[in-house]
Amino acid sequence: MNDAPQKLEPWQWPEEHWRGLVNHVRAGRTLRPKAWKDGARCAFAISFDSDHETNELREGGQSIGRMSWGQFGNRVGVPSILKILKRHGVPATFYVPAVAALLHSDEQRRIVAEGHEIGIHSWIHELNSVLPYEAESDLMLRARDVLDKITGVRPVGARTASWDFSPHTLRIEKEMGLVYDSSLMADVDCYELMLDGEPTGIVELPVEWVRDDAVYFMMHRFQSLRPYTPPEGVLDVFRREFDAAYAEGGLFQLTTHPHIIGHRSRVWIVEEIIRHAKARGDVWFATHLQVVEWAKAHAA
Numbered sequence: 001m002n003d004a005p006q007k008l009e010p011w012q013w014p015e016e017h018w019r020g021l022v023n024h025v026r027a028g029r030t031l032r033p034k035a036w037k038d039g040a041r042c043a044f045a046i047s048f049d050s051d052h053e054t055n056e057l058r059e060g061g062q063s064i065g066r067m068s069w070g071q072f073g074n075r076v077g078v079p080s081i082l083k084i085l086k087r088h089g090v091p092a093t094f095y096v097p098a099v100a101a102l103l104h105s106d107e108q109r110r111i112v113a114e115g116h117e118i119g120i121h122s123w124i125h126e127l128n129s130v131l132p133y134e135a136e137s138d139l140m141l142r143a144r145d146v147l148d149k150i151t152g153v154r155p156v157g158a159r160t161a162s163w164d165f166s167p168h169t170l171r172i173e174k175e176m177g178l179v180y181d182s183s184l185m186a187d188v189d190c191y192e193l194m195l196d197g198e199p200t201g202i203v204e205l206p207v208e209w210v211r212d213d214a215v216y217f218m219m220h221r222f223q224s225l226r227p228y229t230p231p232e233g234v235l236d237v238f239r240r241e242f243d244a245a246y247a248e249g250g251l252f253q254l255t256t257h258p259h260i261i262g263h264r265s266r267v268w269i270v271e272e273i274i275r276h277a278k279a280r281g282d283v284w285f286a287t288h289l290q291v292v293e294w295a296k297a298h299a300a
């Protein structure tokens, strides 16, 4: 990627500079299959980002109160979610920072034992965009090794913490031989990621803030951040996203967090969106990796 021309404001940048910025990481060919597995009309991929205490740690924070919020994710959030997934026979993907996996190793082993996927989610929920290449690469490699060692399964997919994608992230994922990423937002279907105009072979399973519980439910006592959408309103957004995906024969992807969605007044949303999708009958419930593999193999 070309460097910013010194002393120039964005409106003075030469065309090759702004084109270079835009084209560095880009969506390539769309990977929407003609049909999903077993002839299903729609794919349903739900994910849980088990950040737990790392949300506080990554800021250099030492708040015991917010750390206990992270522990809630492990003690209450994940068990409640696993109970719902088991009741409905739905596989899911959990993205886990290495530090959260080291703090809660039994949780990760249980998740894998119950048939779910675990993906890379940074070391300590650090933001990639502030890191030099060497540090980001080192943290990604170490994070993969930790998850591999704890669960016995080598993760092949990554989600950047806070969906913060640096200019080096895709190159690192390619060097690691990852199968897919799930941090970017250029489509509603899976697509192949392009690096400086070249296909990488890495599949993006796109996310979106509208399909993320944190957007609606986050709260900070000493800042103005407050939940402003009632749980029924959040379900309504998710349901509309699903209904449109179903109508189009596409993919419904959802991101939630055990320490956020796991509360009694919210966790029913997970069950309700699964029930709603199940009522359609021809929906394929799959992990993110299963969706990616199917989309790549059967792209129309």
Ligand SMILES: [Zn+2]
Pocket (backbone or CB within 6 Å): 049, 050, 051, 121, 125, 161, 162
């Ligand atoms: Zn996260």
